[in-house]
Amino acid sequence: MSAPAARRAGAPAIRVRHLWHRFGSRDVLRDVNLELGHGEIFGFIGPNGAGKTTTIRILATLLEPMAGRVEVDGWDVSVDPEEVRRVVGYMPDHAGVYEHVTVREYLEFFAEAYRVGDLGVVDASVELTDLGKLQTRMVSALSKGMKQRLQLARILLHDPKVLILDEPASDLDPRARIEIRDLLLELRELGKTVFLSSHILTELSDVCTSIGILERGQLVVAGPIGELAERLAAARAERPAARAESEPGEAPGDRLGAPPVAPPVRRRLKLRVLGDAHAVLPLLHGGGGVLGVQASAGGLLLVEHAGGEAFVAEVVRYLVTQGVMVVGVEPERNELERLFLEVTQGDLQ
Ligand SMILES: Nc1ncnc2c1ncn2[C@@H]1O[C@H](COP(=O)(O)OP(=O)(O)OP(=O)(O)O)[C@@H](O)[C@H]1O
Numbered sequence: 636m637s638a639p640a641a642r643r644a645g646a647p648a649i650r651v652r653h654l655w656h657r658f659g660s661r662d663v664l665r666d667v668n669l670e671l672g673h674g675e676i677f678g679f680i681g682p683n684g685a686g687k688t689t690t691i692r693i694l695a696t697l698l699e700p701m702a703g704r705v706e707v708d709g710w711d712v713s714v715d716p717e718e719v720r721r722v723v724g725y726m727p728d729h730a731g732v733y734e735h736v737t738v739r740e741y742l743e744f745f746a747e748a749y750r751v752g753d754l755g756v757v758d759a760s761v762e763l764t765d766l767g768k769l770q771t772r773m774v775s776a777l778s779k780g781m782k783q784r785l786q787l788a789r790i791l792l793h794d795p796k797v798l799i800l801d802e803p804a805s806d807l808d809p810r811a812r813i814e815i816r817d818l819l820l821e822l823r824e825l826g827k828t829v830f831l832s833s834h835i836l837t838e839l840s841d842v843c844t845s846i847g848i849l850e851r852g853q854l855v856v857a858g859p860i861g862e863l864a865e866r867l868a869a870a871r872a873e874r875p876a877a878r879a880e881s882e883p884g885e886a887p888g889d890r891l892g893a894p895p896v897a898p899p900v901r902r903r904l905k906l907r908v909l910g911d912a913h914a915v916l917p918l919l920h921g922g923g924g925v926l927g928v929q930a931s932a933g934g935l936l937l938v939e940h941a942g943g944e945a946f947v948a949e950v951v952r953y954l955v956t957q958g959v960m961v962v963g964v965e966p967e968r969n970e971l972e973r974l975f976l977e978v979t980q981g982d983l984q
């Protein structure tokens with residue numbers, strides 16, 4: 636008789652402790668630690684060869700960890716892989732689909748294979764993934780985006796708590812990507828936890844509640860996006876002070892070539908105004924915190940600045956009081972891209 640299954644009560648959705656994995660003589664995962672709460676959408680980001688798929692295959696019980704402990708919803712992947720499979724919906728990076736069946740047949744086949752019993756789950760999956768109108772369509776006639784949706788419908792059949800998706804949006808056009816993103820948000824509302832990988836930073840970053848950046852098998856940074864940005868900003872602010880401390884008596888600017896302070900962060904703000912954007916340039920040039928301004932056709936202005944949200948609000952307020960008709964404000968969205976460049980070295984394996 637096998638040992639009784641042991642679930643750790645009150646455990647997070649995913650918990651990885653000191654995970655190592657090696658192929659041949661090469662350490663592909665090196666002491667990876669991460670923890671993911673229930674209901675989060677976690678973006679696992681890293682360049683090609685960083686070890687994302689290897690980590691995901693371990694979480695999905697397709698590979699055994701060589702060292703360390705990996706738990707999904709409190710179940711240890713090495714001790715209770717069957718239980719882990721029950722709670723996990725796993726979508727591999729290059730999933731093939733059976734082509735010569737209809738969408739409905741495909742899902743019913745898997746529902747039976749998963750022994751879900753009630754075929755009502757097929758209806759639920761179809762509805763959630765918006766495949767209703769395509770049920771009688773042959774799988775071979777689906778576009779890539781629709782096939783991706785079908786994969787998601789398939790992994791939802793057994794109502795898993797944790798979805799593990801390897802590059803779910805790669806190769807999708809912008810519309811299909813937005814649709815997948817909206818679907819992930821819907822799944823989160825249903826209480827699912829989503830762990831997704833991507834090497835394209837901008838791909839799904841706006842739906843992620845937290846991220847982890849993996850480089851050469853090591854987790855460089857992980858946590859809620861907002862918190863990471865704050866931590867980096869704090870580290871940046873500490874840098875000049877640390878230098879002054881290490882060299883007492885020397886003013887920061889004394890050493891030739893040593894910048895007295897860390898260079899300011901450059902952020903971009905896109906504005907759209909009614910009328911000629913060039914006419915607005917004199918109002919912004921030389922303003923406090925403004926590092927550069929460009930105007931272009933269509934009333935567009937690109938402001939480079941070193942400020943935060945308050946700065947953006949102040950610029951808009953000022954322009955409006957000067958009679959400028961501001962119709963669009965788009966602060967730089969991609970916090971994540973900035974984070975990534977700051978914490979990684981750009982090393983590929
Ligand atoms: N079965 C295997 N045998 C030997 N080496 C492997 C095997 N699978 C992966 N590797 C190696 O392990 C490293 C990590 O691969 P992995 O597929 O986990 O990276 P990844 O982050 O998913 O990359 P990508 O963004 O390209 O999908 C790579 O150097 C890869 O060549």
Ligand SMILES: [Mg+2]
Binds near residue numbers: 687688689728801
């Ligand atoms: Mg991969």
